[in-house]
Amino acid sequence: MMKVYIQIVLGSLLVAIGINAFFVPQHFLDGGMIGIGLISHYWLDFQPGLTMVILSIPLYVLAFFFDRSLFYKSIHGLWLSSLLIDMLKPLSESIQMIPLIAALMGGAFVGVGIGLMLMAEAAAGGTDLLAQIIGKSTGWNVGIIIFIIDTAVLLGGFVLIGAYSFFHSLLAISTVGFFTALLTHNKNRKRFSFR
Known part of the structure; x- marks a missing residue:
């Protein structure tokens, strides 16, 4: 259990x-609930973490009935990641870099973070949880499902962020998807090899 909690915290x-x-700092979007939280932050100046919690409630209710173990592990990931996103907001004012590097670095950080949580069967937001439910039901790679959902959210935020940030955001979520798929690939392969 300690390993699971360390993965969720990290x-x-x-x-x-x-x-x-x-x-x-670059006005990039992520996908899923994080992306929706960022859209609410850029457009309405809402706290992205709090937005994630509120909008994830229906999906966590679904998880409660579908897979209680997943629900209990994921609720910790949602609360902690949302809290840390809002608490670490001062970082957005202290680090500046060229957009290409920010997209790749940010995508790597977010992708590895989400991958670690998914390996612990936790989630950072409701759409990650939904991806896990779909992945468990179908055997599809969770990282790829998240990439599809992320792309849909990114397309929805195109008008708000404009073409320049859109293309960098697309690179960022591609990087997120790459690292998430990389970390969850072996887990899925091990799980299905026993059938």
């Missing part, structure tokens, strides 16, 4: 650093 911290140090 994953949440990496996600929060990736969002605040690399995405927010």
Whole structure:
């Protein structure tokens, strides 16, 4: 159990650093609930972490009935990552870099963070949880499912961030998807080899 909690804490911290140090200063979006939280932050100046918690509630209710173990592990990931995203907001004012590097670095931080949480069967937001439910039901790679959801959210935020940030955000979520898929690939292969 200790390993699971360490993965959730480290994953949440990496996600929060990736969002605040690399995405927010460049006005990039992520996908899923994090992306929706960032859209609410850029457009309405809401706290992205709090937005993630509120909008994830229906998906956590679904998880409660679908897979209680997943629900209990994921609720910790949601609360901790949301809290850290809002607490580490000062990072967004202290780090500046060229957009290409920010997209790659931020994508790596967020992707590894989400991958660590998924390896612990936790999630940082409701759409990650939904991806895990779909992955468990179908055997599809969770990282790829998250990439599809992330792309849909990114397309929805295109008008708000404009073409320049959109293309860098697309690179960022591709990097997120790469690292998430990389970390969750072996887990899925091991799980299905026993059938």
